[in-house]
Amino acid sequence: MSVKKYAVCGVSNRAMSMFIAPMLERFGQNSAVVALLDRDPRRHEVCKHRFSQLKEVPEFAPQEFEQMIAQTKPDVLIVTGRDDTHADYIVNGLTYDLDILTEKPMTTTAADCRRILAAEKESKGRVMVAFNYRYSPIHTKIKEMVMAGKLGRITSVDLNWYIDTYHGSSYFQRWNRMRTFSGGLSIHKSSHHFDLVHWWLDQKPVEVFAHGALHYYGPEGEWNPRKAEGRVCATCTDKLHCAYYRRWNSRSQHTQVEDDHLSSSARVAAAEQYSDYRPDQCMFDGEIDIEDTYTATIKYDGGALLSYSINFSLPYEGYRLAINGTKGRLETTEYHVPNRVPFPFPEQTVDYFPLFGSKEIIHVVKREGGHGGGDPVLQEDLFLGDDPARPYRILSNSEDGALAVATGEAVWRSVKEHRPVSIAELLQVEGVQSGSRR
Incomplete structure (x- = not known):
């Protein structure tokens, strides 16, 4: 069985849980991660700490995209960075005739959708969107x-x-x-x-x-305990008066809550381990x-x-x-x-x-x-191909x-x-x- 080589563009929590973990744990016989690309080097560190099997996988910054392609020669790009980064990775990957596996949404604007559709028309690669x-x-x-x-x-x-x-x-x-x-x-x-x-x-x-x-x-939300900018949950002095915070957390600790995305404690951990990223910003900020x-x-x-x-x-x-x-x-x-x-x-x-x-x-x-x-059935289609027994x-x-x-x-x-x-x-x-x- 031939092994497909995957380059991950955007080493997010979603990339690790939805795509990298299944490849390593269930589909290693036909899938290999050959490159990690992210703007934040800390994300590479976190990923390799979680998956020791990837310790020798080369790391790249966004401006090193062409170098990544030349050095690692992937067959497929996995696009799992912030939504607004998807289009450039997809279009650039298609110019190299690579297949693209992108997390939803495919991109953030109809204009970028047009770019992707046009690039795919000229490419031997195809785009798959992970609508689980x-x-x-x-x-x-x-x-x-x-x-x-x-x-x-x-x-x-x-x-x-x-x-x-x-x-x-x-x-x-x-x-x-x-x-x-x-x-x-x-x-x-x-x-x-x-x-x-x-x-x-x-x-x-x-x-x-x-x-x-x-x-x-936003600042006019009626549950806002006090109008102020730039608060974060980890250090906020108003959080004991914030109904949203108190619903899911006690006074002494962040409660581990089941979620498909981030638990409350995981948000705080992410705020501490990634550069220039706060998943616990105040929901009442004016920039919303x-x-x-x-x-x-x-x-x-x-x-x-x-x-x-x-x-x-x-x-x-x-x-x-x-x-x-x-x-x-x-x-x-x-x-x-x-x-x-x-x-x-x-x-x-x-x-x-x-x-x-x-x-x-x-x-x-x-x-x-x-x-x-x-999720598990989608992953089978992504890494093993469409189920031939399915009639649609x-x-x-x-x-x-x-x-x-x-x-x-x-x-x-x-x-x-x-x-x-x-x-x-x-x-x-x-x-x-x-x-x-x-």
Whole structure:
């Protein structure tokens, strides 16, 4: 079996947990990490301390990208740095005919999506986007029900996503809080959700109209104990009066909280071990320039309409979904991260209501692993190739990545400009026109 060589651009926590660890622990027979690239040398040190197998792997700074390619000759780039760095690494990698594996979102703007799509057209390489939400058992079951025609022709979707005070506030303590770095949460986070709907329906988004606001965070947030700039949780004298901090921490210690991203104690550790990076900045700082609440209506080229909302400061985490079609309706409710839900809740099922007939309750087989059991299956597709037994495409490509980013950008542009925004306008492509059918 031939061994593929991987260069990691952006040695983030995500890079280590989602990609490097599986390669070393499960896919070492056909995968090898040959280069680490990051702007912060401390990240190289942390990675090698965690994975002693990488102690001889060469390290590079961003300006040494060409040297890295020449010296290590990778087959694949793994792009897992800050969101705004993705596009340059992807485009540069494609000029060397490399395959690209990028964390979501593919990039932060529709303009950069256009750059990536153009570069891929001229390259022998292909882009894969790690949309792991597609892979959870509940989500694949929904895909199979839609494909089987259980709902008929899809007419509308209701998707309401809830982010709790622990997870939601974390975005406003890190670099995500700046649109320049993340594209805003309608891209960084909601791109996951827009990709799911696009994949379930096999319809492309056409037009978006949205409202949004910053209700909870920033200096005007009503839970701000005192207006001040530049505070960090580790040294903040106001934290005992901060409801968000007190919800998840005691007076004497940071509480270890289960999360797919960073635990509270991990945030403090990251603040101490990385250069020029504070994941515990104050969520009430004035530099925050993104929204924490959105509602949107999205039209698709197959005629379906999506009613979407997301809120980043709620008492519990999860979502409620309904998909309506000419033959029936399905519903499901997820309560995410059970130890952070402050009340008892039922097991997640998919409830199917035929248009004329009796309700069915579908219990889906569970799997272990992050993101509802999706991460391990995604990793198998990434490092072993598509599962030949699966009857549908699931691994995301550059077009999927671009549609998700463009939908997220259309959301915040609609919020700012008070108008409907078309996807074709942002991606400057034909074939995604209002009212067209695939």
